[in-house]
Amino acid sequence: MRLPQLTLNQKLGAAALALGALALASQPHRGPFVKLDARELALVVEQEVDHVTPAELAAWIVEGRADYRLIDLRTAGEFERYHIPTAENAPLSALADYPLQRNEKIVLYSEGGIHAAQAWLLLRAQGYSGAYTVLGGLDGWKDEVLFPALPADAGPKQRARFERAAAVARFFGGEARADGTPAASAASVELPKLVSPAGPAQPVATGAPRKKKKEGC
Amino acid sequence: MMTPLFKYGFFGEEFSLLVAFVLGVGFGFFLERAGFGSARKLAAQFYLYDMSVFKVMFTAIVTAMLGVTYLGWLGWLDLDLVYLVPTHLGPQVVGGLVLGVGFVVGGYCPGTSVAALATGRFDAMLYALGIFAGTFAYAQVYPAIQGFVNANPMGQVTLPEVFELPWGLVVFVVVIIAVLGFWGATLVERRFRSEP
Numbered sequence: 187m188r189l190p191q192l193t194l195n196q197k198l199g200a201a202a203l204a205l206g207a208l209a210l211a212s213q214p215h216r217g218p219f220v221k222l223d224a225r226e227l228a229l230v231v232e233q234e235v236d237h238v239t240p241a242e243l244a245a246w247i248v249e250g251r252a253d254y255r256l257i258d259l260r261t262a263g264e265f266e267r268y269h270i271p272t273a274e275n276a277p278l279s280a281l282a283d284y285p286l287q288r289n290e291k292i293v294l295y296s297e298g299g300i301h302a303a304q305a306w307l308l309l310r311a312q313g314y315s316g317a318y319t320v321l322g323g324l325d326g327w328k329d330e331v332l333f334p335a336l337p338a339d340a341g342p343k344q345r346a347r348f349e350r351a352a353a354v355a356r357f358f359g360g361e362a363r364a365d366g367t368p369a370a371s372a373a374s375v376e377l378p379k380l381v382s383p384a385g386p387a388q389p390v391a392t393g394a395p396r397k398k399k400k401e402g403c
Numbered sequence: 404m405m406t407p408l409f410k411y412g413f414f415g416e417e418f419s420l421l422v423a424f425v426l427g428v429g430f431g432f433f434l435e436r437a438g439f440g441s442a443r444k445l446a447a448q449f450y451l452y453d454m455s456v457f458k459v460m461f462t463a464i465v466t467a468m469l470g471v472t473y474l475g476w477l478g479w480l481d482l483d484l485v486y487l488v489p490t491h492l493g494p495q496v497v498g499g500l501v502l503g504v505g506f507v508v509g510g511y512c513p514g515t516s517v518a519a520l521a522t523g524r525f526d527a528m529l530y531a532l533g534i535f536a537g538t539f540a541y542a543q544v545y546p547a548i549q550g551f552v553n554a555n556p557m558g559q560v561t562l563p564e565v566f567e568l569p570w571g572l573v574v575f576v577v578v579i580i581a582v583l584g585f586w587g588a589t590l591v592e593r594r595f596r597s598e599p
Contacts, residue, residue: 200584206578210571214475
């Protein structure tokens with residue numbers, strides 16, 4: 187037994203070398219394969235914590251919040267014509283290579299809601315636990331934020347809420363309608379010109395969290 | 404260290420401050436116990452008769468690297484979630500040199516100066532004032548040097564990505580460099596220890 191003749195430092199050095207040699211075979215990053223907790227995902231959907239409403243999203247934009255990434259899943263052409271302010275364009279097919287961080291709040295939207303929901307499932311399965319969809323997609327955004335409508339039989343409470351919604355709609359270049367037009371037809375109304383609202387700045391497209399961390403000795 | 408637990412809401416803001424305090428006191432305690440609360444220890448590094456600082460840094464690198472590698476391999480740690488300071492090569496080389504000059508002149512690095520401050524050393528108090536003055540001066544000149552500070556951004560990169568080498572190979576090479584470094588540092592110590 188020659189081992190005890192080594193000094194502690196030599197033993198530690200040998201241990202480090204052995205662990206380093208074993209690490210040659212290591213695969214510390216997981217590959218494209220994912221493990222899915224079906225029950226957890228079903229629960230998240232059932233409890234309706236997998237989405238934000240258009241009104242919530244509008245409030246974030248008005249406040250100028252920068253703690254989320256808004257991803258437009260439609261084609262580049264559709265994105266050029268109109269997109270929700272602060273959105274970044276990442277078509278569904280390019281989403282896998284799009285620089286997103288697993289610890290970011292990622293809000294997805296498409297025209298309706300189906301593509302966004304599918305992208306949501308892909309991201310959740312890959313461990314992006316902060317993924318959400320916009321309820322109703324861009325159609326929901328138009329009906330609820332850009333062109334909110336006041337029902338004909340609205341009470342005073344609803345009217346007050348409508349006034350607020352109208353102000354938000356003007357902020358985003360839309361127009362509230364008090365004549366009780368069914369909300370569904372709003373989709374056919376001409377969309378506002380693509381100008382970013384005066385208030386919040388466009389978020390920086392880099393994926394890096396802005397919080398600086400002090401490290402070192 | 405506590406980031407993932409905090410981020411996923413295992414505890415709130417107040418408790419995280421408490422955890423940070425306990426971790427910080429523990430860190431300072433062991434710095435002091437290891438002798439790094441004295442500027443002499445760090446000055447000795449630059450006179451080459453006590454290479455403790457060099458050895459401690461390399462030990463920390465190898466320990467953390469092996470730990471992260473094996474935890475990731477076992478699937479207990481998602482390496483994609485680990486925050487990396489974005490690399491700006493030029494500015495960080497300059498910043499490292501500035502820090503190094505302060506290190507040599509003051510005999511402390513920022514962390515050890517706080518530990519030395521806690522034990523009431525006067526030179527550490529002066530050093531702490533220097534930190535505040537330097538921070539203030541940096542904030543004042545920041546608009547002028549902003550372009551340089553943000554120059555050549557490389558993003559959150561790691562050595563395996565930069566050199567396009569397998570992760571495990573880089574780990575092994577760094578371990579070999581560390582072991583050789585330890586061996587070399589011990590030789591250097593023997594060479595210079597008799598002189599001071």
